Amino acid sequence: MIGRLRGILASKQPPWLLVDVGGVGYELEAPMSTIYDLPPVGKEVVLLTHYAVKEDSVALYGFLHESERALFRNLQKVSGIGAKIALAVLSGVSVDHFARLVQAGDVVALTKIPGIGKKTAERIVVELRDRVDGLGAGAPGVAGKAAGAPLDAVGEATVALQQLGYKPAEVARLVQKVAADGDAAEAIIRKALRVALGGQVPA
Template sequence: MIGRLRGVLVSKQPPWLLVEVGGVGYELEAPMSTIYDLPGLGKEVILLTHYAQKEDSVALYGFLQEAERALFRNLQKVSGIGAKIALAVLSGVSTADFARLVHAGDVVALTKIPGIGKKTAERIVVELRDRVDGIAVALPGGASPGMPVDAAGEATVALQQLGYKPAEVARLVQKAAADGDSAEAIIRKALRAALGG
């Protein structure tokens, strides 16, 4: 599986990008939120990727921030949403604004995103309410590509990868994190708290 690419940006034709890595050109689809923040052609770029393989096709999607990739993946877990609609969501609203809309249960605002009808918006609110917390908290806007902003952000991502729910992770990290703590220290304290120690 391809998780990250570092190479030269050769072409930008939204939603398509071409990144050359070691003499190989990778075609990726990316949301507009990523395309807006890309460097100029011929410059180095680091993209987090999502590799998708179906019976009849293979696709690679690129993102500048982990929060975008995480939301892209979570959106596709909602019945009726595929990669195309997930890209439209990311192109139409920031991850933080999306989290706010989901928490507020703002179905009307969600239906303004291309490809999302009322029933799909309602499913998004129900199915993603608990998940968007961790995405928005884990990596606020402005994160370096592929890297959490700070030790707390790094610990949040690590705990989610261990299988903890985003809302629980946000609570654990908030209680465990102290000024000057490394990500490892926060993770240790959060795991002790989660296990009742």
């Protein structure tokens, strides 16, 4: 079981990361909440990890904060939610915001997250209401995929949003609405998610 990685951030193409640990490259999938706060490529990073083994695949997920990993794991205990939807939740809202939505029973807001319908949102409220207390912001973990051809910022944002579950036509609309000259991929994704979840384009 791999619980934590410390190494050099070799590549960052949302939602994929490549971390070089002593010459071994670990490929991880991470929520945008983690990607927003990563150091520049080439710098050291410490990630908390979740190692998932299925019959036909092995996957590694990375998080900067224990609260993110805890929520990722708790979400998958809800019937109908897998890793993809759990990542979409963490990418769309902060842990604190999600906890407030659940405690308030705000089913409508939860259904704006890709992959979450009304029944799943209702199950989340019922099953997680007692588990989200105290998650807080948490402490940091101490201190195409990554191997593909590099994309420009708009291309990276488009790929990341589609991997989070948004349909291509919706992604194109969101990116066109929020992208500005000079924006990094993370900035475009952050603004697009804010609009998709019912907010306004930040100034």
